[in-house]
Amino acid sequence: MNTDTRQPGTAHPHPAPQRHEVGRWWMWVCLALPPAVWFVQLTLANILTSQACYPSDMPLQEPRLDVLPWVVGCDLVVLVVAVAGGFVGWLNWRRTAGEKPGGGHHLLESGDGRTRFMAMSGMLTSGIVLVASIYAILSHLTVPWCGT
Incomplete structure (x- = not known):
């Protein structure tokens, strides 16, 4: 196996020699999918809880609790996606273990180990x-919706 990580025609090794160990889509799963799903959850929870308190021009005395399963369901989907994204980030981190020696603090000091740095960023x-x-689930279950 060729262990030379230099670019053709250059004398310097590539800063991400194990970039082919992790698929581009798997890197984006841990980096972008959890925040995107969280954004959708925040939007849906805001719409659902506001309609539970103010379905028309006049506010209700008590919120409609029939939307609570939908809100908590959205919260649980985000929880599952975040755990899955963290697991994928951890797998990416493990696949690129030999890219750059040292822990996470070494990745911040140099430009080497880009794939490993992106895997660490996905986990974070x-x-x-x-x-x-977790905070969203707790707030939706414990905080009064309509300010009552």
Whole structure:
């Protein structure tokens, strides 16, 4: 197997020598899918909860709770997507383990190990969305919707 990571015609190795170990789509699954699904969840939850309190010109005394399963269902979908995105990021991280020696702090100091850095960023992004989805579930189940 050829272990030379230099670009043809150059004397420098490529900064992401293991870029072919991770598919482009798998990298985007952990980087972009959890935030995109979280955005959709925020939009749908806002629409559903506002309609539960203000279905017409006059606000209701009590919210319509028939939308609660839909809101919590959206929250759970985001939770599952965030966990899946974190798992895919972790798999990407493991596949590129030999790209650059050292841990995550070494990736921030140099431009080497780009694929590994993107995998780490995907894990962090998915983790942030996971925490946000847990807060959303807790707020939708515990905080009064209509300010009552």
